[in-house]
Amino acid sequence: MKKILVWFRRDLRLADNPALYAAKQHQLIPIYIHAPEEEAPWQPGAASRWWLHHSLAALAAELKKLGSRLIIRKGDSAAALLKLIEETGASTVYCNRLYDPATIKRDSAIKHILAEHDVEYKSFAASLLFEPWEVQTKTATPYKVFTPFWNTCQKLGLPSDIQPGIRKLPSVSMQINSVALDDLQLLPKIPWDKQFYQHWIPGEANAQKRLREFIKQNLTDYEHGRDYPAVSSTSRLSACLHFGEISPRQIVYAIEQAKHAGASSNVKKNAEGFLREVVWREFTHHILYHFPQTIKKPLNPHFENFPWANKANKYLRAWQRGQTGYPIIDAGMQELWASGTMHNRVRMIVGSLLTKNMNSHWLQGAKWFWDTLVDADLAQNTFNWQWIAGCGADAAPYFRIFNPITQSEKFDAHGEYIRRWLPALRHVPAKYIHSPWTMSTAEQQLYRVIIGKDYPAPIIELKTSREDALLRYKKTR
DNA sequence: TGAAATGTTGGGGCG
DNA sequence: ACGCCCCAACATTTC
Numbered sequence A: 001m002k003k004i005l006v007w008f009r010r011d012l013r014l015a016d017n018p019a020l021y022a023a024k025q026h027q028l029i030p031i032y033i034h035a036p037e038e039e040a041p042w043q044p045g046a047a048s049r050w051w052l053h054h055s056l057a058a059l060a061a062e063l064k065k066l067g068s069r070l071i072i073r074k075g076d077s078a079a080a081l082l083k084l085i086e087e088t089g090a091s092t093v094y095c096n097r098l099y100d101p102a103t104i105k106r107d108s109a110i111k112h113i114l115a116e117h118d119v120e121y122k123s124f125a126a127s128l129l130f131e132p133w134e135v136q137t138k139t140a141t142p143y144k145v146f147t148p149f150w151n152t153c154q155k156l157g158l159p160s161d162i163q164p165g166i167r168k169l170p171s172v173s174m175q176i177n178s179v180a181l182d183d184l185q186l187l188p189k190i191p192w193d194k195q196f197y198q199h200w201i202p203g204e205a206n207a208q209k210r211l212r213e214f215i216k217q218n219l220t221d222y223e224h225g226r227d228y229p230a231v232s233s234t235s236r237l238s239a240c241l242h243f244g245e246i247s248p249r250q251i252v253y254a255i256e257q258a259k260h261a262g263a264s265s266n267v268k269k270n271a272e273g274f275l276r277e278v279v280w281r282e283f284t285h286h287i288l289y290h291f292p293q294t295i296k297k298p299l300n301p302h303f304e305n306f307p308w309a310n311k312a313n314k315y316l317r318a319w320q321r322g323q324t325g326y327p328i329i330d331a332g333m334q335e336l337w338a339s340g341t342m343h344n345r346v347r348m349i350v351g352s353l354l355t356k357n358m359n360s361h362w363l364q365g366a367k368w369f370w371d372t373l374v375d376a377d378l379a380q381n382t383f384n385w386q387w388i389a390g391c392g393a394d395a396a397p398y399f400r401i402f403n404p405i406t407q408s409e410k411f412d413a414h415g416e417y418i419r420r421w422l423p424a425l426r427h428v429p430a431k432y433i434h435s436p437w438t439m440s441t442a443e444q445q446l447y448r449v450i451i452g453k454d455y456p457a458p459i460i461e462l463k464t465s466r467e468d469a470l471l472r473y474k475k476t477r
Numbered sequence B: 001t002g003a004a005a006t007g008t009t010g011g012g013g014c015g
Numbered sequence C: 001a002c003g004c005c006c007c008a009a010c011a012t013t014t015c
Helices: A018-023 A046-065 A077-088 A101-116 A146-156 A204-225 A238-242 A248-262 A265-290 A316-321 A327-339 A344-357 A362-372 A378-389 A404-411 A416-421 A441-446 A462-476
Strands: A003-008 A027-034 A071-074 A092-096 A120-124
Touching: A003 A018, A003 A077, A018 A027, A018 A092, A018 A120, A027 A046, A027 A077, A046 A204, A046 A362, A071 A077, A077 A101, A101 A120, A146 A265, A204 A238, A204 A248, A204 A265, A248 A265, A265 A378, A316 A327, A316 A344, A327 A344, A327 A362, A327 A404, A327 A416, A344 A362, A344 A378, A344 A404, A344 A462, A362 A378
Parallel strands: A003 A027, A003 A092, A027 A071, A092 A120
Antiparallel strands: none
16 A cells, blocks of 8 residues: 555645555555745735635535645745655655646656655646647648637537545554644735635535535526626636636536526537637647746737836726726626626726726736736636737737726626725616716715716716727737 | 618608 | 718727
8 A cells, every 4th residue: 555645736636646546555644735835926816815715614624524624834845845745655656737837847857856865746637628739730740720719619519527425545654744834924914805705615515516506596597697797697716727626527517417407409509608718728728838938028029129108007006906097897896806807708898998098018017917807827817808908819909998988888888897896886876886986966976976086087088089099009010 | 699880761841 | 751970889800
């Protein structure tokens, strides 16, 4: 019987966890090593750390239920592994693969170090449906356009085979020390996270519950409903996926089941639409794996010398704080700040305003999202910011500039989402909610919001900033 | 997973 | 009844 260290990273689940499953017949010791600096410059942001703390707590509790124990260490991963090997006499390390540039580099170094110490290192595929190198064009090159990537994935067949759950695990000797979770200092010192508890319950159990609820309540209206931030029929599983509380295979499995059970063409259509979004996630990992430089530079080389106003953009702070004077923008930024997420439709609107109208470098937006989103994921964040800025793979065409007023009227017609996140506007009727500065002084008094005092006037003019953006983009073509 | 400008059509008011 | 204008509504083109 081998003694195996099962090294948890971003696979914080017990079900359908290949590394854990492969080790379960042996003497296994579940470990987590906290070494955020190894992911620099994209080490987890503040909101992600909040999630990570609670997700680790949940994992530790689940392991305990099965008779095991999570050993937490901190500091250099290689050193921590070697020390654990020395302490426990383990001969093997199992883990599930990560695909971003910093961890690929670290893990391959660790693989060599362990080999030098005669320790077996084995990695498994757990967080994607397809390995990034597995999906290829006919000429064996990576895809850069989504639709053909999607077609190929469908031809390959989205995998939905999942491993059965585990009922019992071997106990872990109390001789092995573990750092206390609190000592990782993942939670904020200033209690800005109070509202987070109303919005999220990190951990595997709740990820599964969320998936069931989504399928039951939202799937049949997904294609239409996902565009409306007030009602939102999105799955809200992105953070769970990022931390591996749920596997994409489990999602495909559950969706296929629903498809067969439902059988109506409506369920089929919406199920396919949702799976398409899951495959978008695959696509962003595919792109990051094959083009790791995109964490710094646009994929599209034409943007090498794009005149971004990247130094001290005068609008950036107002954008971050949700004080641009455009309600749909400010509501989104407020939702982000208060809850650690933002509805997908609104992410596109705020991203368009920042990169196009405000001419901010996409990295400025990427950095802010990185620190504030609970679902911050390097592949997704990088891809999506380059997408909206028009400089990435299969990107939004340069002329696609969202008008925050029009978008607001279309997708939050009654202003329900806006009022939820901007209490200053809660008495403003639908007629003015998308552009409150158009109210007369009397109306501002009537609806109890004085523009310029209780809520800002727009800080940027849409028409001219749009025209300026078009000129800049036209030149770079 | 746009928006704005420009073009076309058709109904109604009106001389 | 007819032509003309206006303009909303829709369609197409352009960025």
